[in-house]
Amino acid sequence: MSALTDRLDACKAEGRAALVGYLPVGYPDVATSLAAMRVLVEAGCDIVEVGPPYSDPVLDGPMIQHAAARALEGGVKVDDAFAAVSVVAEAGAVPVVMSYANLMLQRGWSRFAADLKAAGGAGVITPDLTPDAAPAWVDAAREEGVDTIFLVAPSTTRERMQLTCDASTGFVYATPLMGVTGERASVGDAAERVVKGARDAGAERVCIGVGVATGAQAAEIAGYADGVIVGTALVRALGDEGDLERLRAKVTELAEGVRAAR
Template sequence: MSALTERIDAAKAEGRVALVGYLPVGYPDVPTSLAAMRVLVEAGCDIVEVGPAYSDPLLDGPVIQHAAAVALEGGVKVDDAFTAVRTVAEAGAVPVVMAYGNLMYARGWKRFAADLKAAGGAGAITPDLTPDAAPEWVEAARAADIDTIFLVAPSTTRERMQLTCDASRGFVYATPLMGVTGERASVGDAAERVVGAAREAGAARVCIGVGVSTGVQAAEVAQYADGVIVGTAFVRALGDEGDLERLRAKVEELAAGVRGEA
């Protein structure tokens, strides 16, 4: 058991699924981003994905790309991400990072894992890394007791689904849509299918990121996943203005959704 699995299981024991919130560090500035992450925890997120700003976030949609650009223009540093991880842990949620491989490689696999652990981080989501392509990261993460969270999608073959689920710790990140992240008008049945495929491959806990932006959508996903991941909707709510109350309202809406109160 890890901090992630314990938190997901605790939510299940309460008759709900976990709410996982994402925000980039440094948007619209570092202090406001740290305050925003505390709002995520206060308003109902069980797990918080801390996003170190990256210059070429290929898998992120326009809202998060814009936020990353603002953060980088403001001078955000990788060390700020570890400060954010510490902030989330102190606020009472389980922190993970969602980081691109080149950023981690530049710091050094072992150093990144050690710094994440020292800050109170529980895991790392690596959207552009597969287990077989990053054995050094898997080794460094295991040594530091950091959960390795890999992604699966509808295009994932049966063999690769097995490989990915076997290598994942904490939870498997399932995305039922090909392409970049972002809010969607509807969830669609691909979400449930990809969760089912991950479970068939042995994944005990599957959290799904599907562009959920409303409490109703969160309630729908909560029927078959162990966690609902929300990013773009939270980033949009925060906005360039750093509107913490608008963010709080959106988190509370999604939290009500995973609790079946939407």
Template sequence: MSALTDRLDEIKAEGRAALIGYLPVGYPDVDTSIRAMVAMVESGVDIVEVGPPYSDPVLDGPVIQLAVAQALERGVRVSDAFTAVRAISDAGAPAVVMSYFNPMLQYGLERFAADLVAAGGVGAITPDLTPDVGEEWIAAARQQDLDTIFLVAPSTTRERMHMTVGASRGFVYATSLMGVTGVRASVGEQAARVVAQAREAGAERVCVGLGVSTPEQAAEVAQFAEGVIVGTALLRCLTENTDPEAGIAALRIKAAELAEGVRSAR
């Protein structure tokens, strides 16, 4: 058990799924991105994913790619993600980082894990790292009692599903489709199938990401998963408003709508 699983179980006991929101740190600047993450918590987001900047975000769609590229151009560093984690934790929500492996490796895995814990973080999602080649990170995370969250997809074989579920702590991140992040017209039936397969492999908590952007989609996913993950739809509130205050105001509205969607699926 961990702070993350405790929170997910508390939410499940309320008869609903958790709303998990993602934002990259540093867009449009570090201070605004952190204030936006805190605003999400204040507007109904239960858990926040903090994205450290990375030059080759292979899982992310064009909206996130553009924001991360601009953040890097402005000198954002991995350490800024820990500042965001602290602010989220102080606001009363569990914070996890969603980081590609190379920045973690360059930072130093043991140092990364220790600094994440020191900032109040509870785990890390590693979208481009699989458990069979992630032993070094798993060991560093276990030493700090951090949750290790790995991804499964519609293409995941039964053997790899069992391996990934076994190595995951906190929750299993199920991608609802093949492809990169971004807004979709529908979530698709594959999401429920991936969640069911993860449960058959022993997963107790499965959260679904990629493609959720509306309250209706959030409600749909909330019927069969412990958590609904939203990123691009929230980030768009910042990218489509040149005034940071207007962007945060729009973000509050969007987060509240998604939170209502999740809660409507009780």
């Protein structure tokens, strides 16, 4: 058990899915991004994904790429991500980091895990890292009690689904779309199929990142997933001007959607 599993189980006991919000650190500037993390928690996020910006974000769509580029131009550092983790923890949500592997490798697997734990973080989502490719990371995370969260998709084979679910702790991150992140007009039935595939492989907790942009979409996903992950819609709401009230309104809408599905 971990802070992540405890929070997901607590949401389930309330008869609902968790709302998981993502924001990149340093967008539109570091101070505003830290304030935005607090807004996510105050407005209803149970778990917050803190994103250290990366210069080659292969999974991210145009909106998050734009935000990452602006943050990097502003001089954001990996240490700022750990500061954001502390802000989220102090505000009362469970913080995780969503990081590309090279940032972690450059800092050192063990140091990254230790720094995250010291900041109050619960786990790391690694979109470009598979469990069989990073035994050193898995070992370092286990040593610090940090959850390792890996991704599954429609193309994941049965064997790899089993491998990924076995190696994932906290939750399994399921993405039912082939392509980069971004808002979608509709969810479709692929999301439910991927969740079922992960559960069949033994995953106890599965959260979906699918391009959710509205409360209605959040309610739909919350009907069968343990957590609803939203990123692009929140980044767009915050915008270059750092509009915290617009962000608050979007999170409130999504939180109401998740809770309406109970």
